[in-house]
Amino acid sequence: MVEKLKKLFALGSILILGLAWLGGQSRSHQALESRIGEMIPGLESLEKVETGIYRGQTRDGLECTIALATRPSYGGPLTVALVVGPDSRVVQAGILGSTDTRSFLQRVVDHGILDAHVGAALDGLPRVDGVSGATLSSDAVIQGLARAGESILGRPSVEPSLFSPSKSEWVKLGGTLVLFAWALVLVRLKPGPGRRWGRRLLSLASLVTLGFLWGSPFSLSSLGLILSGMWQRGLASWAAVLCMALAVVLFLVTRKNLYCAHICPFGTLQAGLGKITRCPAPGSKSWMAWVARGTTLAALAAALYYRDPSLASYEPFAMAFSFIGSPWMYGLTLGILLASLLVHRPWCKLFCPVNAIFDYLRFMRRWLKNFPGKRRNHG
């Protein structure tokens, strides 16, 4: 009976995500024009002139041209809008849509990047510096506004290619590959001090690089980005997606969740704190796993419906390693870190969506392997 319920939930999850994706597809077209309307107070009419360019008129009779531009940002495509008045001066600049976490976008807005463009002449948009700690997001906004200005002036521009990482991104990608290759080598070693120390060094290296230096452990928003198809419009950083892909590939090849065991930087942080007090692992209860699975499914469905992978990002990774996030996330992170002194890896046991994803893959693989047709063939 329990097994049947699990199979029902597994199939139901696919159905729910599919419906969310379809719903999001029809919703996104209407949402864009309503967001433009929210940007311009008193907007009475909006007419599409060509792709990415609209003409609007407010109740006061002010005619304006609105240009949209999309640029790859950290979490996926970021769309900005530039509103220009009849005197070819910028009236308003805003972010229409983004898949980046709200905290990063708030930093960009608070830095005044959008305000710096208001009042500027269209053919002389200001040169604005990016925001430290939100470089990729701020670069996407600045480049997007510049592109929007060029499209109004009728100037051609080169669209960024799907995969064009910078030098620092190549370092991240290469380093991520090295970490996973290291994990694969460790699995092949015989148990002993060499393997033990290899695991410790790998965990430490991952904590420093994936966690603190690069801030690119994969999270549920990476999966949301892939499932929604938004990755096709380009990403400023492919490190988290590569991390996820390698974790899944290693899982399918070795049948072990090497990412959670050896590589996850937040898991390493919790385990390190747990080593101080030598706290025991909590007893495994089924409700713990189902809480994580239910939360994961709800977050992923929301991300697909609203076409916003950052909605699925409820993990405290950004707060723990980059100190970026809401006050609620701050409280959650502190709670998890302090709880790690009492319980072994509390986030992993109770809430982590990555664990839920691998549980799902494990269940589906076992189910498909034992499928009735296959059993007859091998029997």
Add this chain to the structure above:
Amino acid sequence: PLYLGLRQWAREKNQDIPWWQVAMMYGCFVSFCLVVAGGMTLAGEYETRAGLYFIGFLGTAHVVVAALMGRFFVFQTRK
């Protein structure tokens, strides 16, 4: 009372914690009190969020250091 309490507890558990380790543990506690005082001062200056962030960040670090000292100075000695 805190100082006397720790010494008495150590005596009852037949633990001989050196004076400098006791001093470090109390120093950590005093430092934690200063962190809380600093955070509350910020809150009193209408910077409540800054105060809570201050206490949360530094307070957590103090708890971790206290746990480390407990592990190596107190519970390690039992062996």
